[in-house]
Amino acid sequence: MDNVLMLQTVLWLPLAGMFALLVVPSGAHDAVRRLSFWTMVLQFVLVAVLYARFDPAAPGLQFATRVPWIVDWGVYFSLGLDGYNVLLVLLTAFLGPIVVAGSFTAITKDVKLFYAMVLLIQFAMMGTFLAQDLFVFYLFWETMLIPMFLLIGIWGGERRIYATLKFVLYTAFGSILMLAAIIYLVLATQQAGGAASFAFADLMRVKLPLDAQLWLFAAFGLSFAIKVPIFPLHTWLPDAHVEAPTTGSVILAGVLLKMGTYGFIKLGFPLFPDATQLFTPTIMVLAVASIVIGAGLALVQDDIKKIIAYSSISHLGYVMLGLVSLNLIGIQGAIVQMVSHGLTAAGLFLMIGMIYERCHTRDLAAYGGLARALPVYSVAFMLLTLASIGLPTTSGFTGEFLVLLGAFNNAWTQHLGGHSFALVLAVLAASGVVLGALYMLRFAAKFLYGEAKVPHAPVADLVLRERLILGAVLVAVFWLGLFPDGAMRKTEPAAREYQLLVRTSRLPAVATAQAGVDALAPAAMPGTKP
Amino acid sequence: MNWNAFLVGMLPEHFLLAGLVLLIVWSIASDRGRGTAALSLACVAGAALSAAALGLQGFTGTPFSGQLSVTPAASLGKAVALALALPVLLLARDDHGDGGPLYPLLLSSLYGLVLMLGADSFLTLFLGLELMSLPVYVLVLLGDPQRRRATPSAEAALKYIVLGGAATATLLMGVSLLYGQGGTLALSIFARSLASSEPMAVTGAVLVLLAFFLKGAIVPFHTWAPDAYEGASVPITGYMAAIVKAGVLLAALRLFGEATLSLPMINLLALLPLASVVWGNLAAMRQPNLRRMMAYSSISHAGYLYLAFLGAGPGRFQSVLFYLLAYGVMTMLAFAAIPTNADDVQRDQLDGLKGLFHRQPYAALVIGLAMLSLAGIPPLPGFVAKFLIFREVMAAGHTMVAVFGLVGSYLGIYFYLRVIQYMFMSELPAPAEGRSPVRSAAIVASLLCLVPAIAVVVAPGWVMGGF
Numbered sequence: 002m003d004n005v006l007m008l009q010t011v012l013w014l015p016l017a018g019m020f021a022l023l024v025v026p027s028g029a030h031d032a033v034r035r036l037s038f039w040t041m042v043l044q045f046v047l048v049a050v051l052y053a054r055f056d057p058a059a060p061g062l063q064f065a066t067r068v069p070w071i072v073d074w075g076v077y078f079s080l081g082l083d084g085y086n087v088l089l090v091l092l093t094a095f096l097g098p099i100v101v102a103g104s105f106t107a108i109t110k111d112v113k114l115f116y117a118m119v120l121l122i123q124f125a126m127m128g129t130f131l132a133q134d135l136f137v138f139y140l141f142w143e144t145m146l147i148p149m150f151l152l153i154g155i156w157g158g159e160r161r162i163y164a165t166l167k168f169v170l171y172t173a174f175g176s177i178l179m180l181a182a183i184i185y186l187v188l189a190t191q192q193a194g195g196a197a198s199f200a201f202a203d204l205m206r207v208k209l210p211l212d213a214q215l216w217l218f219a220a221f222g223l224s225f226a227i228k229v230p231i232f233p234l235h236t237w238l239p240d241a242h243v244e245a246p247t248t249g250s251v252i253l254a255g256v257l258l259k260m261g262t263y264g265f266i267k268l269g270f271p272l273f274p275d276a277t278q279l280f281t282p283t284i285m286v287l288a289v290a291s292i293v294i295g296a297g298l299a300l301v302q303d304d305i306k307k308i309i310a311y312s313s314i315s316h317l318g319y320v321m322l323g324l325v326s327l328n329l330i331g332i333q334g335a336i337v338q339m340v341s342h343g344l345t346a347a348g349l350f351l352m353i354g355m356i357y358e359r360c361h362t363r364d365l366a367a368y369g370g371l372a373r374a375l376p377v378y379s380v381a382f383m384l385l386t387l388a389s390i391g392l393p394t395t396s397g398f399t400g401e402f403l404v405l406l407g408a409f410n411n412a413w414t415q416h417l418g419g420h421s422f423a424l425v426l427a428v429l430a431a432s433g434v435v436l437g438a439l440y441m442l443r444f445a446a447k448f449l450y451g452e453a454k455v456p457h458a459p460v461a462d463l464v465l466r467e468r469l470i471l472g473a474v475l476v477a478v479f480w481l482g483l484f485p486d487g488a489m490r491k492t493e494p495a496a497r498e499y500q501l502l503v504r505t506s507r508l509p510a511v512a513t514a515q516a517g518v519d520a521l522a523p524a525a526m527p528g529t530k531p
Numbered sequence: 532m533n534w535n536a537f538l539v540g541m542l543p544e545h546f547l548l549a550g551l552v553l554l555i556v557w558s559i560a561s562d563r564g565r566g567t568a569a570l571s572l573a574c575v576a577g578a579a580l581s582a583a584a585l586g587l588q589g590f591t592g593t594p595f596s597g598q599l600s601v602t603p604a605a606s607l608g609k610a611v612a613l614a615l616a617l618p619v620l621l622l623a624r625d626d627h628g629d630g631g632p633l634y635p636l637l638l639s640s641l642y643g644l645v646l647m648l649g650a651d652s653f654l655t656l657f658l659g660l661e662l663m664s665l666p667v668y669v670l671v672l673l674g675d676p677q678r679r680r681a682t683p684s685a686e687a688a689l690k691y692i693v694l695g696g697a698a699t700a701t702l703l704m705g706v707s708l709l710y711g712q713g714g715t716l717a718l719s720i721f722a723r724s725l726a727s728s729e730p731m732a733v734t735g736a737v738l739v740l741l742a743f744f745l746k747g748a749i750v751p752f753h754t755w756a757p758d759a760y761e762g763a764s765v766p767i768t769g770y771m772a773a774i775v776k777a778g779v780l781l782a783a784l785r786l787f788g789e790a791t792l793s794l795p796m797i798n799l800l801a802l803l804p805l806a807s808v809v810w811g812n813l814a815a816m817r818q819p820n821l822r823r824m825m826a827y828s829s830i831s832h833a834g835y836l837y838l839a840f841l842g843a844g845p846g847r848f849q850s851v852l853f854y855l856l857a858y859g860v861m862t863m864l865a866f867a868a869i870p871t872n873a874d875d876v877q878r879d880q881l882d883g884l885k886g887l888f889h890r891q892p893y894a895a896l897v898i899g900l901a902m903l904s905l906a907g908i909p910p911l912p913g914f915v916a917k918f919l920i921f922r923e924v925m926a927a928g929h930t931m932v933a934v935f936g937l938v939g940s941y942l943g944i945y946f947y948l949r950v951i952q953y954m955f956m957s958e959l960p961a962p963a964e965g966r967s968p969v970r971s972a973a974i975v976a977s978l979l980c981l982v983p984a985i986a987v988v989v990a991p992g993w994v995m996g997g998f
Contacts, residue, residue, distance in 0.1 A: 027892075071915075071992035074922075114888075114955075143909040150948065154956040162952060169948060173908075177941040181934045184918070184925050 004054060007047050008064040008080060011094070012131055014044045015124040019117045030112045034105055037116040041097035041123070048094035055087050057491045062133060071136075075187075075197035079133040084495025085267050086130040088336060088488055089259055092343045093126050095477060096255045099470050103351050104248040107358055108156060115156060119248060122148040126256050130263065135183055135199040138268075142260065143176055149249065149257070156246040164237075164244035171237040175224030182220035186272070189213065204272060205502060208509040211275055218276035221269045228261030231284075231321060232291040235314050242310035243363070247354025250306065254313050255347035259339045262320045266335070270324065271502035277325075278503075282422065284325045289426045289433075291318030296436035300443065304363050308444050309349045312389065315433060316342040316401075322430055323404035327503060331407020332496040333489050338400030340488070341481060345389045345397055348474040352382050355467055360456040365444065370453030375462045379449045381471045386445045388478045390438045396481035405431055536592025540601035541649075542581035543609050547642040550574025554635045568624035571634040575620060575641065579613035582606045582645075597717065599649045604848055608648050608781040611852060614983075615773050615859040616641055618867055618976035622766035625972040633673060636666035637770070644778040648785065652716045653706045656782060660746070661699065663778055667771060668692045671763045687762025694755040698745035705738025722790035733795075739786070740799065746779045747833045748826075750807040757818075760826035761879070768822050769866035772829045773859035780836050784851055789844030800840050801932045807834030808939035816946045820879050821869065824946060825862070828905060831943055832858050835920055838936055842923030850919040853995055857904065857912035857987055860980045865901035867976040868894040884950060885957035895954040897977050904984070906947035907940055912987040919995075 018040035025032050055063055065081030082090065100119060108115050125148065128141030146169055153165035183199075190207045191197040198204070209217070227234045238258075242250050270277045295315030302308045316338065323335030355378070356371075357363060372379040388395035391402070408430060412423035463471070481488060538545075550571060557567060586606030593600040620637065627633050640663050647659025671691055674684030706716070712731045713720040721739060724732035745752040760768045792800065811831025818824040836858075839850045870883075870891055888895035904911035917940065925933040987994050 069992075070990075071995070073992060073995065076992070111888075140909040140914075143914070146908060147903060150951070151955060154952060162956060165956075166945070166948065166952075170945060173944050174941055177937050178934075180918070181921070181925075181937045184922050184933065185930060188922070188926055 004051065004064040005066055007051055008082060008131070009066060011044055011047050011051065011090075012080060012124070012127050014040055014047075015097075015120040015127065019120040019124070022113055022117050022120070025113065027113045030109075033113050033116050034101070037120060038098055038101045040120065041094075041101050044123075045094040045098055048091055051082065052087060052091050052491075055082060055491055057084075057494065060494060065133065067133075073197075074136070074199070075191075076136045076199050077134050078137055079200060080131045080137075081133050082131070084492045085499070086263070087491050088340050089130050089256075089263055089343075090127065092259070092340050093123070093130065093256050095473075096251065096343065096347055097123050099347070099351070099473060100248050100251050100255075102466060102470055103251065103354065104246070105466065107247055107354060111155060114151070115248075118148040118151050119252075122152070122252060126252075126260065129260055133201050135187070135201065135204060135268075137199075139176075139180065139183060142264075143173075145257070145260070146172060146176075149253070152249040152252070153241060153245045157244040157249065158246075159244070160240070161244045164240040167237045168241040171227055171234075175227040178220040179224035182217045185213075186217055201268070208507050209273070210509055211279075214273040214276040214507075215279070218269065218273040218280065221264070221272065222280070225261045225264035225269050226287075228264065229258060229317050229321065230261065230314065231287050231318070232294050232314065235291070235295070238314060239307050239310045242313075242350075243304060243306045247350060247357070250309075250350040250354070251347045254309070254350055255343045258313060258317055259343060262317060262324070262335070262339055265321070266324055266332075266499055271499055273507075274503045275506050275508055278506075281325050281327075284321060285423065285426050288318045288321035288325065289429050291315065291321070292430050292433035293318075293436065296433050296440060299440040300436065303365050305353055305365050305368075305444065305448070306350070306363050308365075308440060309346060309353065312437070312440065313342065313346050315437060316346070316389075318433070319401055319404045319430070322408050322426075326404070326407040326411045327500055328407040328411045329493075329496055329500060330403050330410065332499060333492060334400055334403025334405075334407055336492045336496065337396065337481065337485055337489065338404055341388075341396035341400040341478070344474055344478050344481070345385055345395075348385045348471065348478070349382075349389065351470060351474070352378070352385065355463065359460040362456050365447055367456050368448050368454055369451045370449070371455065372449040373453060374455050374458065374460065377463050377468065381463070381468075381475065382449065383445060384475055385471075385478070386441045388482070390441050391434060394479065394482045396478045396485070399482055399485045401434060405434075533593055533596075536601060537594040540585065540590055540592040541594055541599075542585065543578040543606075543613065543645050544642065544649075546574050546578035546581060547638055547645060550578075551635060551638045551642065554638065558630070558635070563630060565629050567630045567634045568620060571638055572617065572620045572624075574638065575613055575616050578641075578645070579610055579617065582613055583610035586610055593651075595651075595655075598652050598655045599646070600651050601649055604852075605648045605781075605785065608777070608784075608852060609645050611856050611859070612644055612648075612774050612777045612781070613641065615777065615863060616770070618863045618979045619766050619770045619774065621972045621976040621979070622769065622867055623764075626764050626766055627673070633670065636670050640664075640666040640670070640770075641774075644774070647778060647782045650782070650785065651718055653709070653718060654716055656718065656786075657699075657702065657706070660702070660779075660782065663775065664695050664699075664746070667767075667775060668695065670767045670770070671759050673767070674762060674764060684762040687758040691755050691759040691762075694745065694752075698742045698752075701738050701745065702742035705735045705740075705742060708732070708735030708738065711735075718786055719788065721786050722788045725787075725790050725796055726793055728793075736796075737799070740796075743779060743783045743786070744803060744837070747776060747783070747837065748807075748830050749803050749833055749837060750810045750830065751803075753807065753811070753830045753833075756830055757823045757826040760822045760829070761820060763822075765822075765866050765869055768825065769863050772825060772866075773855075773862045776829060776833060776836075777855040777859055780833075780851055780855060783837075783840070784848055787840055787847065791844070792841070797841060797929070800837060801929065804834040804837040805932065805935055805939060807831055807837075808936055809942060812939060812943035812946070815943065816949075818946075819881055821881050821884070821950075822879055824881065824950075825865070828943070828946075829862070831939070832905070835917060835936065835940070838924055838932065839920045841929050841932060842920075842927045846923040846926070849995060850916075850923045853919055853991075854916040856983065856994075857916035860984050860987075861901045861904040861911070861913060864977055864980040864984065865898050865905075867973050867980060868897040868901070870894055881950065881953060884953045887954040893974075897981070899951045899954060900984075902947040902950045906944045908944070910988055912984050912991075915987065915991045 062081030062083050067077045067079040070076045070078045125141050125145035132138035150169045292315050295311050299308050299311035320335045320338050323331040388397045391397035408427040412427040416424045586603045589603045643659045643662025650656035672688035724736040748756040808831045811827045815824050815827035904913035907913045907917040921933045
């Protein structure tokens with residue numbers, strides 16, 4: 002099959018699956034499950050083939066298509082695979098069948114609508130990563146809200162309405178400001194270049210004065226930061242995670258949060274390099290605050306879902322730290338960390354879902370000594386815990402280690418130049434690793450060891466379906482931990498391009514000096530100028 | 532009189548007038564009035580098709596010089612408004628039955644709308660506006676045939692007619708000032724007065740504008756809308772929300788033409804619509820009643836529509852017509868899908884929608900889509916329409932107005948989502964009768980709306996290219 006066609010198929014397959022569900026009678030739950038599962042499997046197979054064919058040496062987009070859509074506005078339906086999105090597309094496709102299979106027994110209410118929404122969100126996430134046109138990107142970015150709203154709101158826990166509204170209203174606020182920024186940015190591009198265009202490549206060339214860059218960056222950044230989420234915009238996440246059904250949590254932690262960091266690396270930072278330079282210290286502080294505060298909060302939770310939810314905030318802090326380090330190692334580490342967190346958090350949420358199906362409680366105090374009662378479960382849980390901590394040979398190690406290496410590299414150069422601020426932050430970030438080990442080991446120790454307490458005992462150990470799901474996740478975790486170089490070679494050109502884009506100033510050539518003066522002295526009266 | 536322009540260019544008007552005459556004759560000839568609905572439907576469909584054909588062929592003509600002219604823009608506007616009337620007629624047949632005063636009233640209101648959109652002078656404009664509005668007062672008074680007490684409808688109709696009369700008076704006052712200053716009744720005098728600095732001309736223009744704000748339910752002239760919407764039956768509420776609003780806005784477009792605005796006018800055109808967006812969305816959150824909620828929603832949508840007038844001349848028409856199409860289609864879709872209930876008051880309660888997905892999945896999905904579109908969430912039609920309007924506003928240099936407008940639109944997301952929450956996320960004891968059947972007319976009406984909605988989603992550029 003032709004590569005370009007294959008990429009199109011990857012995108013549209015979940016949507017086709019959703020419409021195919023319409024003809025399945027609503028009572029035929031097994032048929033619905035099977036159809037969704039095989040749609041996802043097919044998508045993953047296609048993505049795996051594309052991943053293998055993705056050539057790390059070729060520059061720019063691969064397997065790209067560009068179909069005119071709203072020509073008057075310069076909107077093209079443009080898709081493609083590049084170093085930025087290739088791993089995230091692979092992760093999304095990999096988690097697809099796992100998400101579907103993981104919910105076979107947990108979801109018994111409105112089964113058809115549930116899988117329709119899972120397929121729809123898969124479509125929206127794929128589209129967000131693949132889009133190479135800002136209008137199309139925004140369309141997919143927002144489309145994702147609808148299925149997630151329903152997933153949490155219909156199949157969630159007791160406070161699901163509160164959680165889902167909080168999630169949507171938080172996210173939509175960022176998005177609406179981003180929409181204003183998109184319109185402004187495109188009009189500015191049009192004024193500069195003559196033709197309206199939403200293509201990422203065109204937008205990366207437009208020169209903007211510093212004040213415009215700051216405003217636009219604030220709008221884009223707010224939207225992405227809410228999605229990541231970065232402290233102090235994180236408060237929606239614990240509620241959403243706790244109330245969401247397992248599937249919702251897995252999608253949220255596995256892929257959705259990466260849309261925020263992906264937004265930063267693909268758009269937020271490279272579109273407004275001068276604003277990014279100005280904001281870098283702020284973002285570093287917020288990233289380190291997310292790492293430390295997220296870890297600290299995870300340490301004191303009694304709800305097992307909340308522990309993983311707060312740990313997500315901490316882990317994504319590393320991604321942000323790596324991205325703003327602007328050091329090739331740090332950037333590569335951030336990309337690996339995105340995938341690694343997607344795998345480990347998804348795996349841990351799946352395992353929490355499995356134990357919840359058996360014991361119907363998320364209270365950590367209710368559990369103890371599971372290692373004896375559920376040996377297979379406990380082994381898998383321990384492995385994922387260690388991967389989450391960042392034990393060498395797991396994916397978590399590769400990501401966090403590279404990010405810290407990058408951050409220290411960067412900080413040390415600055416330290417030698419007389420600025421120790423970055424070094425202090427890097428040391429604090431490193432302390433997050435210790436905190437990470439603390440909260441995860443506290444969780445595992447109470448959960449798996451000690452006095453045997455199993456609610457609703459006796460409970461059965463993992464069945465074959467669950468073992469296969471967790472086996473797949475663990476294989477991926479160790480694959481990325483032991484052989485990261487294959488993946489990293491594919492992302493390296495993108496990391497270099499990102500580094501170059503953010504380091505190159507894009508202030509308008511003529512007005513550069515003037516803009517600088519204006520920014521420094523906003524109170525200067527026009528009349529006082531000669 | 533130009534005969535070719537009169538015969539061909541006014542085909543939509545002729546269809547409606549012929550239908551009106553036939554209806555009256557028919558109601559005298561047959562006492563049961565069977566077939567009235569079908570006849571009206573055929574006439575409106577013919578009028579809509581001929582208007583669309585005239586618009587797409589680019590027909591230009593002047594049947595009555597200085598009074599009435601046909602332009603492609605006017606024809607397209609007529610086509611959109613008339614096409615939106617088709618689902619109204621289908622729903623009305625279901626709710627009000629065949630025959631009765633509803634159909635002639637609806638047709639004459641449409642006739643007024645179509646005349647108004649072709650107006651070249653304030654005389655024709657006034658004639659059209661009144662011919663469009665007067666039957667609607669009566670239509671509100673008809674209320675819901677299933678309602679037991681008629682009082683709310685009477686109250687609503689009274690409020691509506693008093694405020695509508697105030698709008699008429701304001702319009703006439705403004706027109707007489709404009710006439711006194713310019714010595715002509717031609718519509719172009721309005722655009723000239725907008726830029727003028729003569730106090731009398733400006734006062735006249737502002738009064739005319741305020742009349743249009745009142746008819747369009749812009750804050751602070753919006754108070755009639757919630758009562759009128761609540762008092763009327765479901766199809767008539769849809770008619771007021773989608774079609775009367777479209778008529779008022781399209782007439783305002785014709786009035787503004789390609790005029791450039793002076794700064795005080797820009798402020799007026801930015802502040803009141805922004806206030807409508809914010810207030811409409813905030814007030815809608817507190818409504819327990821579906822039609823009142825939709826009324827406040829329509830107030831905020833009127834705000835977006837008037838914001839489009841801040842844009843540059845040529846873009847105004849495209850963005851307003853596109854928005855009216857997207858908004859009208861989705862509003863009608865929501866009204867078409869509201870399930871029937873023997874008790875109208877019950878039917879109107881938002882609580883009545885609880886658990887609808889389990890009783891009528893199709894209706895719940897369709898209402899859900901309509902709500903998401905009205906909230907402006909992509910990829911539904913409402914998003915592209917809103918994008919177009921705010922792009923026009925920002926391109927004209929009013930960046931902050933666009934930002935405030937977008938933030939105002941954010942306030943609306945909550946109450947639209949609440950409807951979805953009621954339909955999908957409420958646990959209700961399973962109703963004894965199980966799934967209630969969906970009315971066939973409602974399905975046809977919703978399909979009439981869904982097809983253009985899908986066209987707008989899949990190929991917005993193609994739809995806009997037609998304008």
